[in-house]
Amino acid sequence: MSVPFSQDRIADVMDRALEVKGRSLWDDALRRLIRNRAALVSMAILCLIALAAVVGPFFLAYDYSFQDYTIVSCAPDWWPDPAVLCHAGGSHWFGTDSVGRDLLVRTLFGARVSLAVGLIATLVSLVIGVSYGATAGYLGGRVDELMMRFVDVLYSIPYIFLVIILMVIFNRNFFLLFIAIGAVEWLTMARIVRGQTLSLKQKEFVEAARAGGVDSFAIITRHIIPNVFGPVIVYVTLTVPASILAESFLSFLGLGIQEPLTSWGVLIKDGADQMETAPWMLLFPATFMAITLFCFNFIGDGLRDALDPKDR
Amino acid sequence: MFSYAFRRLLGAIPTLFVIITLSFFMMRLAPGGPFDNQRNLPPEIKHNIEAAYDLDKPVWQQYFIYLGKLAHGDLGPSFKTKDFTVTELIAAGLPVTTKIGVSAIVLAVIVGLLLGTFAALRQNRWIDYSVMSGAMLGITIPTFVMAPILTLAFGVYGVSLFGLDLSLPVAGWNNGALRNMILPVIVLALPQIAYIARLTRGSMVEVLHSNYVRTARAKGLSSTMIVTRHALRAAILPLVSYLGPAVAGILTGSLVVEQLFAIPGIGRYFVQGALNRDYTLVMGVLIYYATIVILLNLLADLLYAVLDPRVRYAK
Numbered sequence: 182m183s184v185p186f187s188q189d190r191i192a193d194v195m196d197r198a199l200e201v202k203g204r205s206l207w208d209d210a211l212r213r214l215i216r217n218r219a220a221l222v223s224m225a226i227l228c229l230i231a232l233a234a235v236v237g238p239f240f241l242a243y244d245y246s247f248q249d250y251t252i253v254s255c256a257p258d259w260w261p262d263p264a265v266l267c268h269a270g271g272s273h274w275f276g277t278d279s280v281g282r283d284l285l286v287r288t289l290f291g292a293r294v295s296l297a298v299g300l301i302a303t304l305v306s307l308v309i310g311v312s313y314g315a316t317a318g319y320l321g322g323r324v325d326e327l328m329m330r331f332v333d334v335l336y337s338i339p340y341i342f343l344v345i346i347l348m349v350i351f352n353r354n355f356f357l358l359f360i361a362i363g364a365v366e367w368l369t370m371a372r373i374v375r376g377q378t379l380s381l382k383q384k385e386f387v388e389a390a391r392a393g394g395v396d397s398f399a400i401i402t403r404h405i406i407p408n409v410f411g412p413v414i415v416y417v418t419l420t421v422p423a424s425i426l427a428e429s430f431l432s433f434l435g436l437g438i439q440e441p442l443t444s445w446g447v448l449i450k451d452g453a454d455q456m457e458t459a460p461w462m463l464l465f466p467a468t469f470m471a472i473t474l475f476c477f478n479f480i481g482d483g484l485r486d487a488l489d490p491k492d493r
Numbered sequence: 494m495f496s497y498a499f500r501r502l503l504g505a506i507p508t509l510f511v512i513i514t515l516s517f518f519m520m521r522l523a524p525g526g527p528f529d530n531q532r533n534l535p536p537e538i539k540h541n542i543e544a545a546y547d548l549d550k551p552v553w554q555q556y557f558i559y560l561g562k563l564a565h566g567d568l569g570p571s572f573k574t575k576d577f578t579v580t581e582l583i584a585a586g587l588p589v590t591t592k593i594g595v596s597a598i599v600l601a602v603i604v605g606l607l608l609g610t611f612a613a614l615r616q617n618r619w620i621d622y623s624v625m626s627g628a629m630l631g632i633t634i635p636t637f638v639m640a641p642i643l644t645l646a647f648g649v650y651g652v653s654l655f656g657l658d659l660s661l662p663v664a665g666w667n668n669g670a671l672r673n674m675i676l677p678v679i680v681l682a683l684p685q686i687a688y689i690a691r692l693t694r695g696s697m698v699e700v701l702h703s704n705y706v707r708t709a710r711a712k713g714l715s716s717t718m719i720v721t722r723h724a725l726r727a728a729i730l731p732l733v734s735y736l737g738p739a740v741a742g743i744l745t746g747s748l749v750v751e752q753l754f755a756i757p758g759i760g761r762y763f764v765q766g767a768l769n770r771d772y773t774l775v776m777g778v779l780i781y782y783a784t785i786v787i788l789l790n791l792l793a794d795l796l797y798a799v800l801d802p803r804v805r806y807a808k
Contacts, residue, residue: 274788
């Protein structure tokens, strides 16, 4: 019987271990994410919607602001209810709205605006939140206390009201809307990043790095930020739908995107006004928006499970 | 306990102060005064109007005048609704908003708790899955989509179930008649039901796996007894801290619901004020809302301490 841990055997194992390609945290997370059906399907659907929103309007026969007063509030040809007042005909697959604009192109155009708001606002919140949170967490002490106290104060304001006031004061500026939503969404991000940074600062591997003579900047960029990234990316996928929702909410109240530009919120508002006579005007934008929100939520859940498998 | 409450109350004052200051200066930053859009007034008259509203004084002076009045509960006159002060408008809308808001919260807590508990007791069975998918639906579908859909179903088409006429009024307040309240309250409560069900299920599952529940089961207590007397008490705790966010959610939702169902509450004044650029009204409502949310967060923390003896606030 051979000795289990002979010198040769150990060398052999070491050699083989070197041949095996190591898997990083992210490789593992990616594999787990791909195994998650719901998240994968959601990603595919989202890509389709985004693609349709970006290129779709170029291929459709109608302009998003072109009004055809001969087909006002008309149902699409395939609409099952025969009692509708008129059929739009042609290639108006989603019917037309109350001033005779093609609803399909408007829904896709609304998708552009809504997705853009979601992404840009999230980006704004990401930049503010991560830098603010990391600074507070890294500096610690009194500065941290003061900075987080400020976040607490802002937290206690029902934020949508703050955005409404910003919109009122700055007269429904399109770009301000993006920034205003992002500027309110960063609070949670800052809290998450700060909490993570605080606990990471105490971790052995950071201590080891410090003991090894790595400077602060390298510690933050090489050790802290990559580890903060996990929770942050999960939160990002949840901030996008939250921003889309916030924009639609404002537009629904008439305080967001203004005509002839459109977003899902504007379309849903128009649809809600006309739902007795033209339910398709509510149905299509609402369905698109609901599907998008669902997809983002599933992806967020999937990412969380993938990055934090002990939670399952 | 009392000293903690007192300290927290003192802590809320600077928070409120920041909100008031922020909103005041945002209001003054706004391009154009409230009386710019009216017919070309002779300069003397315009001057007199501005003097009446203290708009001719320097901004810092206006700020202290506003603070002074606020300390007396005076939020100033509404710039657009003639002959009404902001306080009067809020007082008019308050009972209405409170009525639907409180009903919605009560409904949400009862239904959410029940659903969450059932889901937890049948963990990973079909009841659990259907409740949780329903909750996902309730959380993702925003109020302003849910409200028209429900109105369409129950208001316009008047769904009837088992020969029972379930048609409900589409809009209007009718002095708070029950039939008029059903749809708005349900719409307001749905997202909160979803959140509460999720929260309850999560904490309930955890509690049901804990040692003392196993002990209770080993003692031979009935399942109902275990759930109502032992598990629910612990499982309810996360719900308490959700109280503040829930109220904020209901207040936000009431903007849409009051608008859609034509209910004369504060939320409607807020939206109307925002659309008409009635700055004082909008600021007044904001300050009012912020106060409520802050106070409820405080209340939630205190309640938490009462319910959970492990939480001690004495420093």
